[in-house]
Amino acid sequence: MIQEIKKHFKTHFEGEPLVVRSPGRVNIIGEHTDYNEGFVLPAAVDKAVWVAVAKRNDGQIGLFSVSYQEKMELALTDIQPSKNWPTYVLGVVDQLLKRGYAIGGFNLVLDGDVPIGAGLSSSAAVECAVVFALNELFGLGISKLEMVQIAQKAEHTYSGVLCGIMDMFASMFGKKDQVIRLDCRSLDYAYEPLQLDGYKLVLFNTNVKHSLASSAYNTRRQECEQGVAWVKAACPEVNSLRDVSAAMLDTHVAPKDALVYKRCRYVVDEISRLQAACNDLEQGDLTALGQKLYQTHQGLSSAYEVSCKELDFLVEAVKSESGVLGARMMGGGFGGCTINIVQDQAIANLSERLAESYRKQMGLDLSAYIVTTSNGTALI
Ligand code: GLA
16 A cells, blocks of 8 residues: 555655555444543554655645545645545644644645445544644644544534544554553543454445434434533533433433433443443453443434444344344444454355345345454554
8 A cells, every 4th residue: 555655646746755544443332422421442443544745835735535536736724624535634734723733735645445434434544644644744743642632623623523532542542453442531541452262343334324424423412412411400510421320311311301311321321331341351251242232232223313224234134143242333323334243154154145135125235344453543
């Protein structure tokens, strides 16, 4: 990839670029918990975004996307949200400028193999790659944690999704063979070895991304905030769903609004489920972990209502498979992938049969990826 991206750079721009790689992510459990100050358990994967950048001295930005075969040029002073891929680059530039970092013009080529809209956080990978590359290029001295926060803010302001911190954190801090147990309130984190003896994490991609995704995401956030506000009125020490128990929800939220109750209840349950899942992983109890994945899916589908018929179909279809310990939808929802714990020897045959029934029932192609973990954002 490094030679290829350098070649593309030379075709479109001048100079010798520096190259940065930033991976996509999976999340084992802890979904829609990050913006509620809960825990998450993501890992960086072997599919990544690559950027090549070099300075230019006329205050202009030149961008080229290899995947889209599109080029654009604009002045650093003309930055504004744009459509599609440039917005993720420009959102980061905007954040750097707003924070007073001294960046000048540059040329940038974007490439990579993170499937887009598959729930592997290709946009977070782009944002992390860009902020890391510009930090290197202009010697800005920004810490990794601040880079993560810049990337997250870029997503909020330039693509309008009020995402949590998980995707960027996983892309930036990922480590090969490890998952990250991240406390999204304190941002303390610990690496836990991913030991799945005889099993692998397999993603089945629905190959759909329903348009509801970003608006419904923001609505879920508001519903959680509403629940917190009602609890807080009676219990002022409460600041997020992290501080809330099921009993508090029963008392302070259930009488007010059944829908908000349902949403908050899922999150509160998921926060404690993750703690238990970490113990399962530590003890190598993959059967127990797998059961929790199914429970999470159930909650995401019926209480949090961020699944869709394609995701539900794929989870339902593996439940009777002896080679599968657990499965659930992964990421924001409304499409993308399911994550599955599958016995090594069962993967090939299962993928084939599942693709066949998915095509028959949903009229769509299914893609399968075996997850390999990787290191986080780095200069190559
Ligand atoms: C998306 C967001 C993350 C997180 C997940 C759901 O991937 O970007 O911050 O909220 O959805 O867990």
